[in-house]
Amino acid sequence: MTDSLFRPFETHLDRESAREILKSTLIGAEDGELFLERSRSEVLSFDDGRLRTSSFDASEGFGLRAVQGERVGYAHATEISEQAMRRAAGTVRLAVQAGGGPLCAAPPATNRRLYSDHNPLSDSSFPAKIDILREIDAYARGLDRRVVQVSATIAASHQEVVILRAEGPDVSDSRPMVRMNVSVIVEQDGQRQTGYVGGGGRYGLGGMLEPSHWQPLVREALRIAVVNLAAIPAPAGVMDVALGAGWPGILLHEAVGHGLEGDFNRKGTSAFAGLMGQRIAAPGVTVLDDGTIPDRRGSISIDDEGTPSGKNTLIEDGILIGYMQDRQNARLSGNAPTGNGRRQSFAHAPMPRMTNTxxxxxxxxxxxxxxxxxxxxxxxxxGGGQVDITNGKFVFSCTEAYQVKNGKVGAPVKGATLIGDGATALQQIRAIGNDMRLDDGMGNCGKQGQWVPVGVGQPSLLIGGLTVGGSAT
Incomplete structure (x- = not known):
């Protein structure tokens, strides 16, 4: 661990004193750590010709955890000091019973860095960002007289984390994140439709503020909005559904990915529990969760327990071969951690989460x-969707979809929803395209009240017999 990342915390907390408190807290525990975090974030939103939101957030704090079997003691504080840590230790110790331990081995160390440690908040001045947002608004309105409203957002954040273990080694990560979103509303003959695009990743703001980056985003948002002006009511019933490449992988993420997280399977609450080694998808279906792709939104050099991220195969040629694991669930199920222990912030305990799926x-x-x-x-x-993890049933709304008859792509449709369950949908995949791509970097994943950035991806797919909910009969 480089001293530079610990330095902001040294003002209030001596490292060796912190380690001694951590050691005493973990007597009898099997695992645990001190998670220190310092983060800065900025969001600027321009809507309907004016700046609507300008926010800056600065936070820091620690989370102290002790794990013994299924028992977890966790306490956190925004005050980073020896006194606060001792108070937290008293709370955490309540979950640890005598006679436990010994401590499990620490995660393996790594020098791998999947993204720069540069702070993207410093890439451009506040007035310059406002000027870019104003240019986006003017450019969109100049493209089509039907444009009645434009919304654009520039967001950047920088998170620094340090993870201390009782016996070391200490590990750290410096995580940049940027994102730009553009929404365009068009009106014609009294009807309004919206087109939305967005994306980003773990890199600087510089290139994102160039016209060569944001002008294509605006044109794409406008294209989607105009397409939907001509949309007819979606048909309803059981029919074949073709999914495009890239962002439609959000259906895979929700309907399948959550069901392959280690905690749900260890507890037997997932639709895929107890199916290891069995066929759960059509031949040719191979699904990975990969946190090692450089600069991607869902990538992490280390997870929030200090385990290096991994490229983990979950389904291979239709056979279930792996789950995503944090340290606790891996230990309890007799498996190895996969680098998927993630948390929203120091105020949250880690759990198995996806990265780029x-x-x-x-x-x-x-x-x-x-x-x-x-x-x-x-x-x-x-757009939005809902999934029940216990049975994999999902409902997803389509923001851009087309009717297909006798091999011909026809009119765009509106009001289409896809209804089914992940296990059945995997089995009903009839064709897998050669055009796999990842999304543009816009995903956020929620689980038990915690949100983390993620990535999704897939090739074009043909799925037989999905239920389509629509407004036409």
Whole structure:
């Protein structure tokens, strides 16, 4: 660990004193750590021709954890001091019974860095960012007279974490994050439609503020909005559904990914519990969770327990071969940690979470895939969705979709929702495209009240027999 990352905390907390408190806290425990965090974030939102939101947040604090079997003691504070840590230790010790231990081995050390430690908040001045947002607004309105409202957001954050263990080694990570979102509303003949795009990753703001980056975003948002002006009511019923590449992987993330997290499977509450080594998807379906892709939104050099992130295969050629694990659930289930122990902040205990979850491509040309469809829809954009982890049932709304009849892509449709369950949908995949790609870096994942940035991806897919909810009969 570089001293520079611990230095902000040294003003209030001596490292060796902190380690001694941690050691005494973990007597009888099997695992535990001191998680120190310092973060800065800024969000600027321009809406309807004016600056609507300008926020800056600075926070720091620690989380102290002791783990014994299924018991977890956790306490956190925004005051980083020896006194606060001793108070937290008294609370955490209540979860640890005598006779436990010894402590499990610490995660392996790594020098790998998947992104720069540069702070993106310093890349541009406040007035310059406002000027860019104003340019985005003017550019969108100049493209089409039907544009009636433009919203744009620039967000940047920088998180520094240090993880201390009783016997070391100490590990640290410096995590940048940037994102730009653009929304365009068009009106024609009394009807309004919206197009939305966004993206970012773990890098600086510089390139994102260039016209070569944001102008294509504006044009894409406008294109989606204009397409939906011509949309007809979506059909309803059981039919074939083709999914586009990239962001539609959010369906895979929700309907399948959560069900492959270690805690749900250890407790038997996942639809995939007890199916290790069995076929759960069609042949050719291979799904990975990969936190090692440089600069991606969902990537982490180390997870929030200090374990190096991994490239973990979950489903191989349709067979379930792995779950995503943090240290506690891995230990209790007799498996190895996979680098998926993540937390929203120092105020939260880690749990198994996804990073970048995606399906590998196949060998089918997406055009041939559509030609094989007799009657169905082609969905290329998704909005909100709901999933029940215990049975994998999902409902997803489409933001851009088209009717397909006899192999021909027809009119765009509105009001389409996809209804099904993850286990059945995996089995009903009939074709896998050769066009796998990751999303543009816009995903956030919620679980038990905690939010973390994630990535998704997939090739084009043809799924037989999904239920489509729509407004046409």
């Amino acid at each position: 995606y399906m590998l491509g196949g060998d089918v040309d997406p055009k041939d895939m559509l030609c094989d469809m007799k009657d169905g829809i082609y969905a290329v954009g998704f």
